[in-house]
Amino acid sequence: MSILRALIRHPSGRIGVVIIGLYLLVALAALLGLTPHSPLKMFAIDRLKPPSLTYWMGTDLLGRDTLSRLMTGIGQSMYIAFAAVAFATLAGTVIGLLAAWWGTLWDGILMRLMDVLLAFPAILLALLIIAIVGPGTWTSITAIGIVYTPIFARVVRGPALSLKQRDFVDAARTFGSSQSYVLTRHLLLNLVAPLAVQVTLALAWALLTEAGLSFLGLGTQPPTPSLGLMLSESKNLMQQAPWLMLFPALTIMLGILGFNLTGDALRDILDPRTQGRTA
Amino acid sequence: MSYLAQRLLIFPLILLGVSVLVFVSIRLIPGDAITAMLGTEAGMLTPAQRASLATYFGIDQPVWSQYLRWLTGLFQGDFGVSTIYARPVFSVILERFPLTLELALLAMLIALCVGVPLGVLAATRNGRASDLGVRLLAMLGQSTPSFVLGILIIFVLSVYFGVVPSMGSFTPLLQDPLANLGQLIFPAITLGFAFAASVTRISRSAMLDVLSEDYVRTARSKGVSAMSVVWHHALPNALIPVVTLSGVEFGYLLGGAVIVEQIFALPGLGRLVLDAISQRDYALVQGTVIFIAFNFLVVNLLVDLAYAALDPRIRLGGR
Numbered sequence: 001m002s003i004l005r006a007l008i009r010h011p012s013g014r015i016g017v018v019i020i021g022l023y024l025l026v027a028l029a030a031l032l033g034l035t036p037h038s039p040l041k042m043f044a045i046d047r048l049k050p051p052s053l054t055y056w057m058g059t060d061l062l063g064r065d066t067l068s069r070l071m072t073g074i075g076q077s078m079y080i081a082f083a084a085v086a087f088a089t090l091a092g093t094v095i096g097l098l099a100a101w102w103g104t105l106w107d108g109i110l111m112r113l114m115d116v117l118l119a120f121p122a123i124l125l126a127l128l129i130i131a132i133v134g135p136g137t138w139t140s141i142t143a144i145g146i147v148y149t150p151i152f153a154r155v156v157r158g159p160a161l162s163l164k165q166r167d168f169v170d171a172a173r174t175f176g177s178s179q180s181y182v183l184t185r186h187l188l189l190n191l192v193a194p195l196a197v198q199v200t201l202a203l204a205w206a207l208l209t210e211a212g213l214s215f216l217g218l219g220t221q222p223p224t225p226s227l228g229l230m231l232s233e234s235k236n237l238m239q240q241a242p243w244l245m246l247f248p249a250l251t252i253m254l255g256i257l258g259f260n261l262t263g264d265a266l267r268d269i270l271d272p273r274t275q276g277r278t279a
Numbered sequence: 280m281s282y283l284a285q286r287l288l289i290f291p292l293i294l295l296g297v298s299v300l301v302f303v304s305i306r307l308i309p310g311d312a313i314t315a316m317l318g319t320e321a322g323m324l325t326p327a328q329r330a331s332l333a334t335y336f337g338i339d340q341p342v343w344s345q346y347l348r349w350l351t352g353l354f355q356g357d358f359g360v361s362t363i364y365a366r367p368v369f370s371v372i373l374e375r376f377p378l379t380l381e382l383a384l385l386a387m388l389i390a391l392c393v394g395v396p397l398g399v400l401a402a403t404r405n406g407r408a409s410d411l412g413v414r415l416l417a418m419l420g421q422s423t424p425s426f427v428l429g430i431l432i433i434f435v436l437s438v439y440f441g442v443v444p445s446m447g448s449f450t451p452l453l454q455d456p457l458a459n460l461g462q463l464i465f466p467a468i469t470l471g472f473a474f475a476a477s478v479t480r481i482s483r484s485a486m487l488d489v490l491s492e493d494y495v496r497t498a499r500s501k502g503v504s505a506m507s508v509v510w511h512h513a514l515p516n517a518l519i520p521v522v523t524l525s526g527v528e529f530g531y532l533l534g535g536a537v538i539v540e541q542i543f544a545l546p547g548l549g550r551l552v553l554d555a556i557s558q559r560d561y562a563l564v565q566g567t568v569i570f571i572a573f574n575f576l577v578v579n580l581l582v583d584l585a586y587a588a589l590d591p592r593i594r595l596g597g598r
Contacts, residue, residue: 012418112289112292112293112296113296115289115293115296116293116296116297116300117300119293119294119296119297119572119575119576120297120534120568120571120572120575121530121531121533121534121535121571121572121575122531122534123534123535123537123538124534124537124552124568124571124572127537127552127553127556128301128304128564128568129304130556131304131305131308131556131564132304132305132307132308204422208424211424211426212424212425212426212538215426215538216537216538216541216553218556228426231426231427231430232426234430235430235433235542238430238433238434238437238438239437239438242434242438245430245431245434249427249430249431252424252427253419253422253423253424253427254422256421256422256423256424257418257419257422260418260421260422261418264418
């Protein structure tokens with residue numbers, strides 16, 4: 001809670017938190033079916049209608065309401081982003097902690113494996129995974145999760161290695177704390193700060209990648225609305241129906257901006273050395 | 280062991296890991312290669328024809344021997360035969376690579392030319408309005424995905440200027456440099472935009488760090504002009520993190536080309552990967568992915584070397 005308060009006091013963190021909150025609210029509303037129209041319903045006589053009082057953000061080629069689709073799409077994006085980052089955080093933290101804790105041989109093996117994953121440009125690794133499993137919501141979650149796992153492993157391993165050398169860890173082991181207790185209570189708890197920053201920035205990136213994969217037609221599959229897909233569908237209609245392009249484009253940008261602002265603010269707050277150094 | 284020796288030793292190991300990963304992933308794809316290749320016509324094959332095709336593509340061998348054959352082939356530039364192009368994979372890759380390489384280099388050039396001056400400007404005006412403006416712009420830049428920017432650029436060009444960026448065609452640089460630049464400039468801006476934002480941020484924070492160093496204060500107190508302090512004393516050191524970032528980012532630019540080439544319909548390596556995936560051309564997916572990963576790794580290694588050359592603390596101290 002004190003972190004949230006600090007975030008709200010931080011000038012750019014405040015904006016970020018408001019954006020994220022807004023997106024979560026919209027996603028929740030869409031989940032509860034509180035969209036102005038059904039996101040899938042085709043109003044055959046109202047195709048490609050510009051924004052109006054009935055359709056605030058206009059309709060698409062099939063006569064579907066853009067605002068309703070956008071709201072559902074935000075929900076879909078947030079769901080994939082949060083699930084993928086949860087996956088990556090969990091897997092990466094476990095790998096990084098164990099590598100640091102076991103040391104030597106295991107450290108070498110685990111971290112080299114992570115290096116192999118990092119040897120691919122992120123989008124390419126995601127594409128490779130999609131090629132194997134076939135596109136879909138769960139594939140996107142897994143692919144984005146796997147791509148981000150080595151980054152979390154690295155973020156955790158470094159500090160965990162230096163924590164391992166500290167006296168309080170030695171002390172805990174001397175008076176007989178179990179391994180798992182030391183790992184969770186003494187190591188993990190001290191890693192919360194670097195992890196929190198990384199999680200927020202990873203969410204921004206996951207949102208971007210999800211939209212990118214959907215844009216390529218390899219993420220969320222129709223008819224489920226997704227921001228990336230809406231944008232790529234708008235491409236051939238941009239002259240007649242620019243609203244089909246502008247609203248998803250702005251929605252994607254604003255969402256990523258929200259997480260980026262929050263992540264940077266968190267870094268400022270949790271790491272005093274960088275105060276004012278990140279632009 | 281010194282940092283560099285360590286890096287050099289690990290390099291082939293990682294490369295081997297990458298090759299295993301790519302190879303195994305492709306084997307995990309459900310469905311057999313021959314059906315994927317021929318589609319419905321595969322049903323018309325006699326068992327004997329099927330077997331001879333399997334022998335031709337080498338997929339009748341056990342997996343490990345297929346892997347060894349593929350790996351030894353890689354060293355000789357033999358990446359197998361593409362089923363969609365019915366040509367050696369390597370020749371298809373070499374045909375598409377110049378576009379992607381040029382696109383990535385151009386994007387990087389744009390990003391550095393925009394990012395470094397902006398970052399330096401912001402650092403020297405720390406806290407003032409121009410600093411705030413640059414930071415805001417950089418934040419927006421980092422939050423703009425290439426596919427959003429690309430579509431917006433096409434939109435503005437076509438609706439307000441009536442120009443449709445020439446899409447789908449590509450003129451090699453040496454054949455007609457102007458036409459080539461005309462085709463690549465907007466895709467390169469699209470690709471390099473977010474990177475320009477990161478360069479701005481990194482150069483700003485590196486510059487701020489360097490400007491507070493003692494030697495900069497000494498230079499100032501000796502009466503060196505403000506311009507000279509910034510450009511001659513501080514900038515070379517502030518550029519070290521920019522070099523590292525550029526190396527890492529170059530690989531991402533190669534990968535990011537997938538999306539940008541798709542938007543602008545450019546026949547580069549990125550679109551080749553997408554086509555290969557959608558048409559299940561195993562050899563082509565394998566070949567292009569490992570080719571890109573290899574380039575990515577080599578660039579990263581070169582960056583490490585450059586980094587060590589620029590910063591004696593790493594060259595001498597090890598990590």
